Amino acid sequence: MSVVDRQEWDVVVVGAGGAGLRAAIEARERGARTAVICKSLFGKAHTVMAEGGIAAAMGNANEHDNWQVHFRDTLRGGKFLNQWRMAELHAQEAPQRVWELETWGALFDRTKDGRISQRNFGGHEYPRLAHVGDRTGLELIRTLQQKVVSLQQEDFKETGDYESRLKVFQECTVTRILKTVSDSGSAAGDRVCGVFAYDRESGRFFVLEAPAVVIATGGIGKSFKVTSNSWEYTGDGHALALLAGAPLLNMEFVQFHPTGMIWPPSVKGILVTESVRGDGGVLRNAEGRRFMFDYVPDVFKEQYAETEEEADRWYEDPDNNRRPPELLPRDEVARAINSEVKEGRGSPHGGVFLDVSTRMPAEVVRRRLPSMYHQFKELADVDITAEPMEVGPTCHYVMGGIAVDSDTAAARGVPGLFAAGEVAGGMHGSNRLGGNSLSDLLVFGRRAGLHAAEYAQGLAYGRPPVDDAQVDAAAAEALRPFSAEEAGAGEETAAGTPPENPYTLHQELQQTMNDLVGIIRRESEMEQALKKLGELRVRARRAGVEGHRQYNPGWHLALDLRNMLLVSECVARAALERTESRGGHTREDYPAMERDWRRINLLCRLTDPTGGLAATDPVRGQITLTRETTEPIRPDLLALFAKEELVKYLTEEELYE
């Protein structure tokens, strides 16, 4: 086996989006030598796509806002399934994280008195989202990127090397987390010792040795056909954690953003920001009716307007009117659109109409929603100041993720592994509120970086050694697509058949997940999906590529397939198991939310605990599911809610405890 380049670092952060960069900054500021690995160029992470804003109860727009209200909104949005301690920390720390960005050079839109302006968003009781037009994600990523550069400049002054303490390995992919060999109970056994990665540009393999690894790789959207997510979202972090032995939590909860573009086909799925609705845009069906008034669920009846008049008054006078139902949490709106289309009241291309053109003057639209105006003009040739947009649901975010400790962001069961951002589970429960994502990145990115640095620095017995056999195995696994034919010939299932095209496999996977494990789920379809996933898994073993290792997208995709298949199986298995509808998980055969299910977390683990992927048997699968009862919500937090509201979510016995 070839000699692989090795470097020593204290903390390795996988992913350079909001959470990854925030973690890296924190770890470096705590004195840990930190390496960041990302698949794209530095500063291109998917965070740039976030439009609406960062939710933080700063109380600039409405002084009644505070962390308790934010916490309450978050729990309501997540249908009380949230890991409540995370939601608490998140609501408490978000304002600090936003203010800190200003000290690094961020420029948010301002209020009249010079503070950070905050806007309305679905599910938030008060205007709460710090924003910059509709490009908040770009501002966030650029600010963090520039903070990284500023730290590197400090290091350069001191050491003469920009990258002595904080280095970004861009366009590199991690394929395995490396762990020490478990030697029956020794303290050093079975912990993280580094990552195995390859450089996309050259195809070269390398190992970063580090006692602490932070996973911040984002989501899984690329397993679905219609998605707002970029190519990077192949569930890498989820899969890496699984393979390293960490469990994934509640993977059935996948958020479909209600408003994605649906026409032309090449842009299908691209997001239409929620601020369109926050700023006055309304949803209508083909008959011109504002149908959202028909879909306000019981649990939200008190907070939402019943008439168009009241809803319209709210934009001007939110204190004395209830909010329009267009601003219900995303899962509700997505489901409503889905049923309108299904009942034949959809728009020509199978969505509904989102209209701002009749609601505000053209120049206001252009000022408030500049990039939306642009996006429709350039990509769909639609002038949103003159005609309504056509929109439909698009796979947007996964609430499920790596099971972590709330305070430290440490992954369960794998010492040295941390996770933050979309890849971590728990924070958002069964459904995430808009704007809570960017604040999540910052709050838990920082916590992950902090605790990873502390962990790395606190190791009493030195750096955990890297096991050469694992490195060799990882290299062999990564090279497999180049010898797909020979590999296929050696196995009983596929003797002599030609290699599979990874692009075809990917398309089939996306179609399967979209059709069979999409917004509305049925038992039979999910069973069918699992069967199909099994077949795809076998075929993916024979995914072959042409050419050589230098910047070869076919090869990259072939490697990503492993991750997407693993994660898709988790989603399908968990979705099949949870026989209720809640947040981002809707079962046609179990349409109601069940209070008994609220206390149940579903954990996915790799069936083969050694982390091998020998499971080519299509039926058995690679994932084992276990149930776990959640910790009761702390009484003082429960006291933030009215009793009448709690009875809708909590069982009798929970209420009396």
Place this chain on the structure above:
Amino acid sequence: MATGTEPPATEPHTLRGGVRSPARASIAAPHLRTDRWWLAPAATAAGLFAFVVYSTWRAFANTHYYAAPYVSPFYSPCLAQNCETMRAGPNYDLFGSWWVISPAIIILVFPLGFRLTCYYYRKAYYRGFWASPPACAVAEPHQKYTGETRFPLILQNVHRYFFYAAILVAGVLTYDTVLAFRDQHYRWGHMGLGTLVFLVNIVLIWAYTISCHSCRHIVGGKLKHFSKHPLRYRFWQFVSRLNARHMQLAWASLFSVALADFYVFLVASGAFDDPRFF
């Protein structure tokens, strides 16, 4: 790839410099544009060239620049002894009888300098005459390029001082326009076609002068906090709006100033009779 630039360790092809430098994608063509990219620089060059020819002729001609009550903007203010007499006009005998060539030369330096160092005209002639670059993504023919980092082009930075001079000149031309509200016999309250030409010209001259990037900087652009200077912020916003049309104003005023001069020439040479309105 780390975020630093590590020089490629390969031995690349060699096709000379610029876009054909080693290590860059080996494409022999200096550009691959398929549109008529040469049209804009060619039109610019033709327009500027025409003006230069015309203005040189007129500036050195030293005749037919005054037809009461109109004075050609090329000859105003007229500052030599050999100027024609213009009643109440802007002629002062600053330069004595030793100045024998056309008095236009004395004053034209200022508007010429203003336009020569103007940020728009710089773009226009760098592209049109100097092909640096001829058009976007079209390789320029020069081997070396130092831009405006050294003499003489570093002198472009004096634009601001020409701007101050241009304000004075525009002031004089405004005065000339007021004088144009007289008739041939210097009686006030009259108007002819020439008055209209002068009016249009002076509006365009002012609009061009005020829309200048240096002006935009001086009135407010240099401030760090607009919020502390609300009035200057308003000025800045006004100038910024004009500034967005600086190119159009540059051409329009160039044309109008030549037209005003040509009008005076026609009237003064007797080729055309100034129609009087009242």
Place this chain on the structure above:
Amino acid sequence: MSSYEARFKVWRGDAQGGGLEDFEVEVNDGEVVLDIIHRLQATQAPDLAVRWNCKAGKCGSCSAEINGRPRLMCMTRMSVFTREETVTVTPLRTFPVVRDLVTDVGYNYTKAREVPSFVPPADLGPGEYRMFQEDVDRPQEFRKCIECFLCQDVCHVVRDHEDNKRAYAGPRFLMRVAELDMHPLDAAADSGLDRKRTAQDDHGLGYCNITKCCTEVCPEGIQITDNALIPLKERAVDRKYDPLVWLGSKIRRRSS
């Protein structure tokens, strides 16, 4: 929905050499150039290297030159070409090529590091920043930049003169200097850093001859030349070309 076969020429190769390769490929309604490149990958050239990410004009990854003009592939609709036209796609021609449509844009990251970062005011803590919209409007325009580096690619200062790369930061990073200089709370001056002067001395502002190609290619429509580069030049004039100050410094330099 109508589809047709389009003729494409795509540059393929690496630092050793390469050339334009011909393809015939299906085009459907509403597609952009990046869709076609992806179709080539999926059907005819699985190892065709291309850098892309969001496919919505927000990340600035898929920069290339299409019919000789620097553009984002995801924002170039196929409908701007006639059906008969051959569409030529090449990598950016200012940066070293890695493979096919992918270039090494490291120059930009190097330059980014050379611009001193935002200096927070010493007397303000987090949450105490007060800034007014009219003051942040200007730098906010520059922060719309998605770092697609099309302006860096088109700028003839480095495009046509490799040796200028050392001294010249390029429009994107001169704009970054302007952004920081216009930031209402940047305290660089208090720390002894004169951004106006460094623009000229360290980042090569003088190389810019304001021919505006950067503004022409900016997919975000940022007025790079009018709002960043020229104001920066004017600010440098404030510092350096006041004739008396300039003369004085010349004399001093001569005599020393």
